Amino acid sequence: MPRLFISLLLCLGFVLPATAQAWWQDDWQYRKQISVDTTPQGAAINDALGRTALLIRLHTGNFTFDGVKEDGADLRFVAADDKTVLNHQIESFDPLMGMALIWVDVPKIEGGQRQDIWMYYGNQKAPATGNGQLTFDPSYTALYHFEGATGTPARDTTAYGNTAQTATGSSIDGVIGRALQLSGQALLLPASPSLQHTAGSAFTFSAWVRQDQASGEQLILARREGSASLLLGVSQGTPFIEVDGQRAASAQALNPAQWQHLALTAQGSKVSLFVNGREIASLALAMPLFNSVIAVGGDLPATAGTPEAAPAASAYQGFIGALDELRLSKVARPAALLLADANSQGAESKLVAYGVDEEQSGFGFGSLGFLLNAVPLDAWVIIIVLVLMMIQSWVIMIRKNNSVSRVSQGNQVFREHFAKIGTRLEMYADDHELAQRLEHSSLWRLYLVAVKEIRTRREQGADTSSVSAATIEAIRCSMDGVRTRENQQLSSRLSTLSNAIAGGPYIGLLGTVLGIMVVFLGTAMAGDVNINAIAPGMAAALLATAMGLFVAIPALFGYNRLITRNKEVSADMRVFVDEFITRLAEMHGESQFSEHAHRRGAHAFDNAPVSA
CATH class of the missing domain: 2.60.120.200 (Jelly Rolls)
Incomplete structure (x- = not known):
């Protein structure tokens, strides 16, 4: 089970965007990667363009406008070497509407290549340096x-x-x-x-x-x-x-x-x-x-x-x-x-590609931050419910896994001691040191209840040197009762995991459907189909379904693993009950018990399911 959670955390680590180590200046808290792509996958330009005033078109689909000054005065554009500062001019900057147009002076753009520049921001003390006279060449x-x-x-x-x-x-x-x-x-x-x-x-x-x-x-x-x-x-x-x-x-x-x-x-x-x-x-x-x-x-x-x-x-x-x-x-x-x-220069440009935003610490937050900022309030309610379900299911899986591990380890220790018990069935009943070691063993509790039944009858004057078939059957019933309670304890709260498995995706799907309805309703009211306006809402709506799956998939794996381990413990208890009763009948039972037990075994064999 711990390996499962480690694997999930590693997967989350791969999802987070990698960041470069170099940083232009410490006064700027954030930066964004911008790629100029003239390859066939981008603008498909084979000839070199030389010095070019590149249009950077920022909107809520590629930039969150968080951390930047209201007028964009702290924007700086730096070449891939994280040293060369590029001239720029801000034509318009409106963080309230989520739109900005900026011209950046790129000294050289080659054909059929992809080159990166960095947009730094997040310095409230930085003065404005945008200058159109320097951004466009003197020609x-x-x-x-x-x-x-x-x-x-x-x-x-x-x-x-x-x-x-x-x-x-x-x-x-x-x-x-x-x-x-x-x-x-x-x-x-x-x-x-x-x-x-x-x-x-x-x-x-x-x-x-x-x-x-x-x-x-x-x-x-x-x-x-x-x-x-x-x-x-x-x-x-x-x-x-x-x-x-x-x-x-x-x-x-x-x-x-x-x-x-x-x-x-x-x-x-x-x-x-x-x-x-x-x-x-x-x-x-x-x-x-x-x-x-x-x-x-x-x-x-x-x-x-x-x-x-x-x-x-x-x-x-x-x-x-x-x-x-x-x-x-x-x-x-x-x-x-x-x-x-x-x-x-049009809205559907393929020359410029926008990467993720990075914080100075090196943690990539751009894609995730943009996605979370686009989530409406009603979708947050569903996502919070899913997060609570996820936390609950993970806590249950971890606790149940630890509990089953302790039971299995205790049963293993008890097995080693019981193999030496021979004909002295009450040999370990008064061993307090062993009792402390086996406090989590379900077999130890079955053993104690059986010995208690024998001693109770002895204290009441019954002759335990020769136990009747009815008495042995009564002892078996007492052990079966303990075994049933142990199985109930093992299976407790597993229904919560099954609810997470079955209900998580449906709750997430509900959030996605509601989110898409809101997106299309807003588009219809605006009267304008704009992919930059629709995309954030659609991505945020799909986040609810992703969260639902993230609740259900780990719960499914954990549930199946716990069920398998519970069956193993349950099988150990059933085998031990049969073994103890058999030894009890061998040492103290009457001859009539042998015939009764034989008929019981034959009946159980006739009604046993056939293995595939």
Whole structure:
């Protein structure tokens, strides 16, 4: 039995996540493992991405938000060497809603590999160090998360400070936090030196786009300088690029009312158009020279920049839809990076995998802590009942196992002494030292009751040198009575184990069914199916069934083991009763007892069950 419990504890030990020994700084109490996976099992990216601003999307499905500061100021991101601190920017952090968006500057991401970084937290004295100017490489000349409120100009995250000149559109929920809803009015970006381009220079524009209306020709990006122009837009829902009046269009329209990643790159004598990271059209032209204002979501008005930069009468409409994560670069971003952005910045990203949280002591608590925090109050009631059943069953198994062990050991000692008793059946009845050694032996108690019966009759004047068959049968009945009580003692409280075996899984199943009902009811009331919202509740509901099985399985093994040992002790008592009565009849019985015993044995043999 002890081996069984040791095995169960070892299994629990294997379930607990292993932790690394290295720790960045002692002031941080917790850390979380985050893996960047470009293998086929992850994002399936074969080309190296180089320096990348990686989006870390935290929610209640992968992070408990326990122990971290309310504004996330104590967050630190450290490379796998537990030494190199990585720059990061917090776009949004809301522990109350259980959502956070953080950009982390990873110096190098290789293709077809898995690399780890660590997110440290749990230091209430730590100052905020998030900085978008350091997180994104200097080749980004303008970058807008659109995290500002409606009516405020879009703020540039980079060090160039290219904040929008106009406060156009309204703030809505986007792919990554907040987004900008446009209704035909252009967002004007300044004609700053960082946004100027010489002829033939490299350039990248990228953004998440959601088209709400596919009629006409709508502009997403417009730059004009005299007769030169660079346009990116959609014509009847189909994306196109146009340079100096020459156009290249996609063969497939954008999906209406769906977020898609749109990008334009210029390198040398080629301008390319990408949708969701895939090149769909290109022009064999170089990037013109531009020093003017940039229009996003529409065409340039007549008052923007120099008069010659504006069209006399634009045939284009403003964009009807939404934009998110708008980026401008003075380099041509590689196709692999654009594909990685398209695949990793959405909610279903496979590029980033979240491991367990670890405490500084080295004990992994993340998965278990997340699971326990997701358990509702009503499920806790059922789990507590199961825990009490488990504790009760384990206490009973341990006590009963120890009790049976003491009985078996005492019976073994008594057997050794009884083998020497010969014809002196009352030899050990007055041995007090032996009585103390055999206080747990059931055979010793059977022996004492038999000797007591013999001495009682002697004290009453009966001739015990010749015992009748009726007297011997009476002594047997007295021994059988003691044997029955001993068997009852051995079987006591085993019914509790059988209740745990039969009832534990059903109680756990009840908790799971109730939990799933609550999860689906909440989902229906919210009106939105979100796997990140459903998964914690489902996992917590299944915890009740797991607890029920954890109650029943050890109880089943313990119950079967105890039943087997009880049968062995019971068989020893039955054999001893027969042996003692036989010796008593041999030494003191009359001849008539022999005939009576013979008939009794023959009757028992005729009615004995046949062994298979």
